[in-house]
Amino acid sequence: xxxxxxxxxxxxIGQLILLFSGYALQRRLSxxxxxxxxxxxxSFLKVFVMLGIxxxxxxxxxxxxxx
Numbered sequence: 001x002x003x004x005x006x007x008x009x010x011x012x013i014g015q016l017i018l019l020f021s022g023y024a025l026q027r028r029l030s031x032x033x034x035x036x037x038x039x040x041x042x043s044f045l046k047v048f049v050m051l052g053i054x055x056x057x058x059x060x061x062x063x064x065x066x067x
Contacts, residue, residue, distance in 0.1 A: 019056060022049045 029046045032038065038046065 009018065019053065022053050025049055026053070 010052065026046060026049045029042055029049075032042070
């Protein structure tokens, strides 16, 4: 096993951690929205977290189909 394989594995673990933490943050903001209106910062954060998740999913799917 060379260094590239190790880095690819660490990269995949990092992507999963970012995906799950982004999803958890988005869920938390959705629950908070039911309690009170979101601030501009929270709305901005929610939009960009969802954009990041969708971009990751699209790129993962396209790379899977290409490879």
